Amino acid sequence: MDEMVSRRLEALLARVQRPARYVGGELNARVKAWRDGVTTFAFCFPDTYEVAMSHLGMKIIYDLVNRQEDLLCERAMMPWTDMMDGLKEEGIPLYSLENKVPLSRFDAVGFTLQYEMSYTNILHMLELGGIPVKNADRGEDDPIVIAGGPCACNPEPLYAFIDAFLMGDGEEVTLEALRLVGQGRREGLKRAEILSRLARIPGVYVPALYEAAYHEDGTLAAFMPTDPAASLPVEKRVALNLDEASYPEDIPVPFTEAVHDRIVLEVMRGCTRGCRFCQAGMLYRPVRERSAEKLFELAQKLVDATGYEEMSLSSLSTGDYSQLNELVQGLNARFANKGISLSLPSLRIDGHLEEALSDTARVKKSGLTFAPEAGTQRLRDVINKGVTEEDLLRTVGEAFAQGFSQVKLYFMIGLPTETDEDLLGIADLARKVAGAYYATPKGRRARGLRITVSCATFVPKPFTPFQWAAQDTLEEIKRKQSLLRGALNIKNVTFNWHDPEVSYLEACFARGDRKMADVLYQAYLRGCRLDGWSEQFDLDSWFLAFRDAGLDPQFYANRERGRDELFPWDLLDIGVTKAYLWRENELAHAAKTTPDCREYCLGCGLTRFEGACAG
Amino acid sequence: MKMLFVFRKDKDLRFIGHLDLQRAMQRALRRSGLPVSFSQGFNPHIILSFAAPLAVGITGEKEIAEIPLQLPVSPNDFLERLGKALPPGLIALEAVGQKDDAPAAMARLFAAQYTFAPRKGEEGDWQKLLDALPAFLARETIPYIRRTKSGERPDDLRPGILNLLEKNGELWATLALNQHMTAKPDQLLTSLAETAGIPVPLADTRRTALLDDRFNPLEQV
Incomplete structure (x- = not known):
């Protein structure tokens, strides 16, 4: 950045909110020199600094890439509106936090796709960084724009903006892709040649090398590679051994507070439960654990390197981690007397928790979170959430006896086959949880019962048994929310719900095809940005964007798909097969549950990946 | 200990x-x-x-x-x-x-010392600021609106300015910083610019010492 620009930046920083998020310089940030022969990568998080710095995946990749002598990784995030407008007015390009280099000067720029509502931010960040927004408009000197993360499992709505998608675990494929890009650029290869070579790396999808054709009704008719390098389907990459997989031993510690500002220990990846709404449970198969021994080692190094006062365990289902008790006790023994608290999120309610709970409670009595997801046993059977009312009430009873008094209950509304009876079951369950509190003897229970019931709107996602399902219309969701508002008017119970409009758009993008790229582009032109922040979200502009693109959102969100419909995401093989998903879909409609696949193999398709799964 | x-x-x-x-x-x-x-x-x-x-x-x-x-x-x-x-x-x-x-x-803190240096490109107006020093210090009161969490109220900056001089083109100030009286460095610059009749210049501000009521640095116990 030249001196004139940095002087203008200086003045800009003095007038924006929370400038600390735009200056870098955190403890453990890696500022590497831009030497010849080093491939430069900007890891872009398409949301604000506070969200980005809470994200484990970014820390893993940042650390992994920076450990390589021939590579470097710097960070960039979505600026808030004041900074974004300021950068434009002052003619300052969006820059990386480490060396303050404009995005356009990197060899590769990579976005993590964590949620659909961050997509407009990607377009804005490209524009702010001085990179043509559409991949077709990029020149030989522009960076190669890559993307990965959970939403890459349906990359098609972004096909016009991203040059290459990396599928599966980033530890595996990122280094290969970056080295290929860097080498190609140093050799002076044409952009098209670099992309074609990228497509030969297993797990890389280069959308420019495929064409899509549609039926008259708008559904996908065919999907064809146009380059011999392009494989179909593209198979995801899997890091089979987590103890051997790269994990950071120090992480940047933000000065300004992140949303989740703590040490995160990933104990496990994947989940065998098979909840039918859960995309992560399908995407991250097979289940892989990190050993308690390895986690103790990492925890000690991270504590020494960061000074964090809080640590949490992360996975899709920490209650299923086979060494949970040993781990929790070991961590407490090592760190409790140093004032470091341990929190255990997303515990399933059928684990044997008492031991684990009494250990956490010694350090910090935070609230407990449970996710029954549905209000009646019938509907929990439909979604294969193998949790009974008895389990829940027994576990909250134990928690109340341990001195916990705050319980959060998460539900979804709009699930397939849902009736009003299922909705009223949510209120019933909340009432019974309150009953379990009052059944705990007064001397044992803590004061201040607080039950929070949060209801999200169900979004059907690719690669789940509900990928064929229609989402409820906005009107229907609103009716259901107001029904629940009435039913949940209970003492000590708070009811939270989300705007269904956001979930509606999420549904459009989650199962969107290439045509949705037009909607995204129009919305970007209309100034949509930071759509995940309710104060910024502007539904009317989105409806206009659909109109501009000549598309109907109901086609994407509210349409039930036929069994044999070709889906945009069928071009990927993420492990589970469509046949397995359909079987599960049929079982769902019969309200029949499927056991955890550790009991016996359900033939989901993972055994096709060598060494992934015992079967 | x-x-x-x-x-x-x-x-x-x-x-x-x-x-x-x-x-x-x-x-x-x-x-x-x-x-x-x-x-x-x-x-x-x-x-x-x-x-x-x-x-x-x-x-x-x-x-x-x-x-x-x-x-x-x-x-x-x-x-x-x-x-x-x-x-x-x-x-x-x-x-x-x-x-x-x-x-x-x-509890021992009484005042703080500040140094103001012109930001690059702001040197022109800076001289006017320095030239206004005698007139500024000659004022018996320097009224301004103090913004606090509870609202705005009129206040006088003058008694909080314990010392103010020019040194090598920089502005050096000792400002009261205790429970009875506080003068803030940005207000000093604002009021001084007002006296000089110029817009508030961009300056690099450094706090160079924290002092007790005998004007000794706090670390000299």
Whole structure:
């Protein structure tokens, strides 16, 4: 950045909110020199600094890439509106936090796709960084724009903006892709040649090398590679051994507070439960654990390197981690007397928790979170959430006896086959949880019962048994929310719900095809940005964007798909097969549950990946 | 015992606010392995107090904090261990061991010294600012509107300006900073620019010392 620009930046920083998020310089940030022969990568998080710095995946990749002598990784995030407008007015390009280099000067720029509502931010960040927004408009000197993360499992709505998608675990494929890009650029290869070579790396999808054709009704008719390098389907990459997989031993510690500002220990990846709404449970198969021994080692190094006062365990289902008790006790023994608290999120309610709970409670009595997801046993059977009312009430009873008094209950509304009876079951369950509190003897229970019931709107996602399902219309969701508002008017119970409009758009993008790229582009032109922040979200502009693109959102969100419909995401093989998903879909409609696949193999398709799964 | 220590907050950290600084300092103390004390409660934190919060945008050359220690530590040892643990931009300069019942630095604080230097490209107006000094200091009152959390009220800046002079083209000021009277550096610049009849110039502001009521630096116990 030249001196004139940095002087203008200086003045800009003095007038924006929370400038600390735009200056870098955190403890453990890696500022590497831009030497010849080093491939430069900007890891872009398409949301604000506070969200980005809470994200484990970014820390893993940042650390992994920076450990390589021939590579470097710097960070960039979505600026808030004041900074974004300021950068434009002052003619300052969006820059990386480490060396303050404009995005356009990197060899590769990579976005993590964590949620659909961050997509407009990607377009804005490209524009702010001085990179043509559409991949077709990029020149030989522009960076190669890559993307990965959970939403890459349906990359098609972004096909016009991203040059290459990396599928599966980033530890595996990122280094290969970056080295290929860097080498190609140093050799002076044409952009098209670099992309074609990228497509030969297993797990890389280069959308420019495929064409899509549609039926008259708008559904996908065919999907064809146009380059011999392009494989179909593209198979995801899997890091089979987590103890051997790269994990950071120090992480940047933000000065300004992140949303989740703590040490995160990933104990496990994947989940065998098979909840039918859960995309992560399908995407991250097979289940892989990190050993308690390895986690103790990492925890000690991270504590020494960061000074964090809080640590949490992360996975899709920490209650299923086979060494949970040993781990929790070991961590407490090592760190409790140093004032470091341990929190255990997303515990399933059928684990044997008492031991684990009494250990956490010694350090910090935070609230407990449970996710029954549905209000009646019938509907929990439909979604294969193998949790009974008895389990829940027994576990909250134990928690109340341990001195916990705050319980959060998460539900979804709009699930397939849902009736009003299922909705009223949510209120019933909340009432019974309150009953379990009052059944705990007064001397044992803590004061201040607080039950929070949060209801999200169900979004059907690719690669789940509900990928064929229609989402409820906005009107229907609103009716259901107001029904629940009435039913949940209970003492000590708070009811939270989300705007269904956001979930509606999420549904459009989650199962969107290439045509949705037009909607995204129009919305970007209309100034949509930071759509995940309710104060910024502007539904009317989105409806206009659909109109501009000549598309109907109901086609994407509210349409039930036929069994044999070709889906945009069928071009990927993420492990589970469509046949397995359909079987599960049929079982769902019969309200029949499927056991955890550790009991016996359900033939989901993972055994096709060598060494992934015992079967 | 307790330890009083002096540290620098570099220009690179001028956008880090006081709460963020407190958190960064706590984490550094945790990394240092020094025998710190924790508060009681479910969210124990390291007991640490700063003599005076530093406003965002200002560099601190000799900031002061105090911390009780559970075991005796020599000042040199303290300085070395804290120094190694501090994040880039925070530099430990000096440590002074004190008895537990020694008066708190915060209570001894009376005034602070500031230096204002013109930002590049602002030199033109700066001279006008310096030229206005005699007229400014000759004013008996310098009324301004003080903004506080509870609202706005009229106030007088003049009695809080304990000393103000030009040195090598920079502006040096000693401003009251105690429970009876506080003059803020940005208000000084604003009022001075008003007297000079120019827009408020962009300046690099440094707090160079925290002083007791005899105008000795707080670290000289």
